[in-house]
Structure formats: C-alpha cells, structure tokens
Amino acid sequence: MSLALCGERSEQAMQRLRIELKAETDRSYDVLVGRGILNDLHREIKKIGSFSSYGLVTDDFVRPLVAERLQANLRLHNINSELLSFPPGESSKNMEIVLHLCQQLIARGFDRKSLLIGVGGGVVGDVAGFTAAIFMRGIPYIQVPTTLLAQVDSAIGGKTGVDLPSGKNLLGAFHQPLLVVSDPDVLLTLPVEARREGFAEIIKAALIADPELFSLLENEGTQLLESDNEVLETIIAKAAQVKCRVVSQDEQESGLRRILNFGHTLGHALEAASHYSLTHGQAVAAGMVVAIRFSQQWAGLGQDEVDRALALIQRLGLPTGVPGDINSESLLSALEKDKKIQANICHFVLISKIGQAVIHPISVQDLKGSLDKFGTN
C-alpha cells in the first residue's frame, strides 16, 4: 500500500503529542587572561570537576612549543593526559582529521566523561571544539589559544567547525567550552606576522565597541608588535571582553553577534576573490578600511575618526586598501556566492563613531559605486 495523495485529515483525527523542552540553561563560562596562567591550568580544571580522561589536542607545530610542556605541567599536578596532534595549517581543518582524532580517542578509552583541551591557534580550536561537539554526542572541552587571533577572537564564543572542499566552515556546531585560558606568554613562541593577524581583530573590537581600547592602541602604536609587552595582557583582556559581551547577548548569531562581522563581510569576499593569497587578518583589515569609508558615507562617521582609524590600521602594518588586482565585480560576485546579497541588498556592519556599531543596508548599485570609488581600482 502506498501513501494516498488525495483527501486530507481533519485536526481532530490525529493525536498531537508534545515534547516539552523549555529549560533554564546555564552554559556560562570564564575567559581567563594573564601572563603565566597556563601554569595554573590544573587548578582551574580541578575547580570545574574531575573527568575520566584528559586529551590535549594540538598541531605538530604547537606540540613541542606549548602542548608537551603543558602536558608535563599537568602531570606534575596529577592530571595525566593524552596528547593528540595533527599537521598545522588551514588544510587540516577537515572532517578526515576530526574522524582520525575520534578514532584515536576511542582507541585510548575516552568516553562521555572525558575532557578535551584544545591547545593552539584558530584551526586547532575549531578542530578540537568540533571533535568535542560530536564525539559521543558531545563532551566537554577547554580552549587554550596560543595565537593572538585565537586569544581575542576565535577561542571565545563556541563556534566550531571544519571546511568542505566547496567552502569554509560548512560543517560545524555551536559548542561552548567550559573555560578559555589565554596566556600572553605563549604568544612569545609565535612570529610577528601571526600577531598582526590578531591585531586586525583587536582593532575591530575597538572600533565596534570599545573607544578606550582604541585610544590605548593609538597610544601604544607599533611597539605592540614587539615581543615582550606588558600592555599586551590588558589589550587582550579588553578585546576578549568585547567578544564576551557580544556572545553573552547573542550566542547563535541571530542579532547583535553580527556586529562582530565588521570588516568581515567584505573581508571574506576579499579572501575568496584573492584565492586566499590574502591572510584572514589582511583581508579583514582591507574590509575594515572599506567599511570605514562606507561608515563615513552612510553612518555619519566623522572625518577625524576616519583618519584615526585608517592611521591605526596602517601603523600596525595592515593593508589600508583593497589590492589593485581585485575589482568590484569579483567582490560582488563573491558576496553573492556567500549569500550576503539578498533581494539586491547587502547588510553591512558600519560604525557611527569609534566604539559604536550599526547595521546598514546597502543596495547593490550603491555598493558597486562605492567599491569603485573607495575600494578598488
């Protein structure tokens, strides 16, 4: 017998059962920032609880620099952990790596009560977080970001995921960590270029939500890129605080969290249009430069603040414009492909002043005109 296509059933004739899943949930967690605090990780873990096993997930680059030492330190405090690593770089952000990690976890007897600790940059955080999200339908994890970008941005907020051949972050989950531990001392293991990537996000945080952070960045200037800086801890904490505040109000990016996309809407389009020859930080910086100009045109951002924002981006060695070989057509086509344009409108995050974000709809015609004027040749 088969599904009849004719006739409909009245509401009375069916049984309407209900799964009631109203709940008061609390997945709040701490983000710790401080020089040397990674030495205290054992204490923070024990505050949270005890686990059946512990897995440090890292990449082969971070492994000898940070993860092995962290493992030794945990062992000193009676926390025995397994160390799992994979090749560094964006190309490891895929499902094969996640599957391989899960199989290793199974082989080592991990279960639902095990804890994972992601130790590394954005890729490690994404891969470790997504592994934790789907292993045995979800196990707890801690983020230990070791790049500036991860400390101020990607390790906070519970977005995890991997790439597919057809695009970035197409598979993933919102899975909040139990804790984020950002120790500026581990940044010393990383080169200046990697720090610059982080500063793009720090400038973004300042521009959308923290004028004090902006002034601090202006006052510190280029010395921020040098290695041993006391001010860095304050800057990381302030930028992380912006992210914490936004995520606390909008976990799953349905509203406010979109302001974190300042510079990113066009930044992602630039990354794609450059065939990923621009780094994420460079693309975001260039995207911010265009967004700053748009902000002057559509959101009333004053000339003085435009100049200050552009000057800061330049001083930190980030791009102050779109590379000459990328034209407005290729950017519009990338925005289209990214589903950023709907009904001929693209919503941009702009700033009405330093520290104040607004969402502004821009028509494709206006966008093209402005891109031709400000953005590209």
Add this chain to the structure above:
Amino acid sequence: MSLALCGERSEQAMQRLRIELKAETDRSYDVLVGRGILNDLHREIKKIGSFSSYGLVTDDFVRPLVAERLQANLRLHNINSELLSFPPGESSKNMEIVLHLCQQLIARGFDRKSLLIGVGGGVVGDVAGFTAAIFMRGIPYIQVPTTLLAQVDSAIGGKTGVDLPSGKNLLGAFHQPLLVVSDPDVLLTLPVEARREGFAEIIKAALIADPELFSLLENEGTQLLESDNEVLETIIAKAAQVKCRVVSQDEQESGLRRILNFGHTLGHALEAASHYSLTHGQAVAAGMVVAIRFSQQWAGLGQDEVDRALALIQRLGLPTGVPGDINSESLLSALEKDKKIQANICHFVLISKIGQAVIHPISVQDLKGSLDKFGTN
C-alpha cells in the same frame, strides 16, 4: 620563549572575564500520530514557518515507496523540495554518507535557513538528523519515520549520530527536530519482521511506564502484526507518548531518560556478543526477558506480572531467552567494553511492577550468577 613551568600566579594577577549564557530556551515540538496525516505535511510545515529550501533525505528503499510521493504532494501545495537518498541499511550510517549529503546540499544552494525532512527508518533519521545538526552549524529538520520502531522510538528525542568502524553511534549530536510526523499508513509498505522490531520498543514503553498500553497489547495480541489495524494508531500514540514524557523531563540522558534503556543494557551486549546476527529488536526482547527475571529477583516484580510480560513477548514472536551459544562471560565482557560496569557494579533498569521502572545496581558477581541461572546456558 617557552611556557615557564615553575611558579604560579595568584588569582589577583589574572583577568577573569565571563561569558554569560543563562537562557530560557524552548525547543518544544509536536509529535503527530495519525493515519493519512502525511498528506497534511505541507500544512504543518507552513504553520512552523517558511524556509529558503527544502530537502527530503531518504534511502533508496523508502524513496519510491514514500519519499517520491511525499515530494509530489508537497509540490501540489507549492513546496518544492530536493530529494536526496543513499543506500538502505545500517552500513550507510557513517560519516562518508553525511559528508556526501552535505556536499549535495551545498551544490543545490542550501543554506542556514533551509529545512531538511528525514523520511525513513532509524538509519535515515539518524543520518538526516546528524546532517542537519552539523550542516552550517545546524539547520532545522523534521522527522517522518516510516518504520514502527522509528515512529515509537528513534525519531523522537533528538538523538542523532553515525557509527565509526570501532563502534555504533560514536559520533553524533543532540539536535531536536521541529516536528515528528508518524503516519501508520506508511507502515503498510513494510514487512512484518520490521514491525516486530518496533513491538520490542512498544512492549518496553508499556513495561516501564504505561500499564494501560500493556493491557491493550495483551488484548490485541498477534493480530497487531497483521497489516491493517485500526488499533495500531492508538498503540503508536501511547508508546510515543511514553518517549515524549521521558525526553521532556531529561533531554540529554542525565537521569530519567536512562529508564528507556530497559532491556537495552543487556540488549546491546547481546547484539555485540552475537556479532550483530541478532536484530536490535530481538536483542532488546532477549534483554528484556533477562531484565524481567532480574526484576523478580531484585525489584519485587510479582510472578503473575513476570508471566504476563513473558507471554506477551512470546506472542509477538520475539525471543524469550538468550541464544544458547552466548554465555555469561561474553556478555560480561561486552558490558565491560561498553563501559556499563564501573567499580564492579552495573546499573540496570528493572521494573517493580508493570508500568513502574527503577534503577538497580547489581554487582558483577550477582550478575554472573543470575545470567548463568536465567539468561544463558
């Protein structure tokens, strides 16, 4: 520079930021049971909202029997959907199939606002649900179960997942559907053996939580296995109601939801020990038989109710004992491997009377003794 291992930081010296994620969440949803209601799916979808695209996920067996007709019916009501299918059977419950589905969704322009509809048995529900859970960090989905087992059990409750070579359901997510639509008329497309699988779970629901359902099953007897039965709708609704009630109180299996494991703790061990020559329903039935005997020994279940429960299992053509070639050692070893034994204790779901579940700890020694006595040769 590297992570210093000596010296610890005082609490005062770090900045402790906080992500506040307390929320009143509501992911409640309806489970509809009724003959012919699949014809109304378009109306139920429109009640929920509108979506950017619609994807029917099914297997190659269910595709011509139900999914193609459903697609045609939806089209009649102006809902155009894409139909994606994969080979039927447990061997399709893996990450390659999920990845392939995700790539097809990308190729067909699906995005975060798309809706998936899983049309099939337990494997389809698991695969479609897990795909929805991780595609672009989670998109909405509807379950349309087409086997009795799925209608009374697996489609309800938001457990999704796939197998790894090293074990079942090792990857997955809790991802609740927006709606479950169980139409007993589509069961007519399936053979008696498949129905029998479902009855194992229906008997379980009755034994742990619904004495009225138990009486109904006793009164109806073997005719339940025949094709066109008016009573079936009532039975499905009652069994589904048990699952709805339990899941509503314990979404992520931290407490009450464990009672759904009646017959399953040993059932899973039996499946493994039989190298999956027993079906899930047969293994659960055999597991229930042992749990009923344990219930008499440890939970005060009366002889009369023991006899009634065993008689019902037998009348529906399900196993009333553990196959002779499986001994207590292999079962204990499977329980051990499944992490069901901790500190020499295994927690079993037992019943103190028909309709009343209790959790009871049994020591490995007692367990072995009882298995030798009741369970196995």
